[in-house]
Amino acid sequence: MTNNISLGDVVEMKKPHACGSKTWTITRLGVDIKLKCAGCDHEIMMDRLEVNKKMKKKVDKPNV
Numbered sequence: 376m377t378n379n380i381s382l383g384d385v386v387e388m389k390k391p392h393a394c395g396s397k398t399w400t401i402t403r404l405g406v407d408i409k410l411k412c413a414g415c416d417h418e419i420m421m422d423r424l425e426v427n428k429k430m431k432k433k434v435d436k437p438n439v
């Protein structure tokens with residue numbers, strides 16, 4: 376299954392980060408995907424396969 380995440384999207388992970396937040400923002404999209412934690416601004420890189428495995432769902436961006 377191909378995911379349809381794009382730059383700037385917010386995704387919810389199955390497991391919470393160490394800071395307690397489950398949501399991450401996509402900050403780079405390439406062979407690897409870079410995600411920034413919404414709780415502590417920590418950034419991690421993982422490949423698409425891993426993102427697909429670990430993400431629970433895409434979070435709708437709030438309308439500002």
Ligand SMILES: [Zn+2]
Binds near residue numbers: 392394396414415
């Ligand atoms: Zn965090």
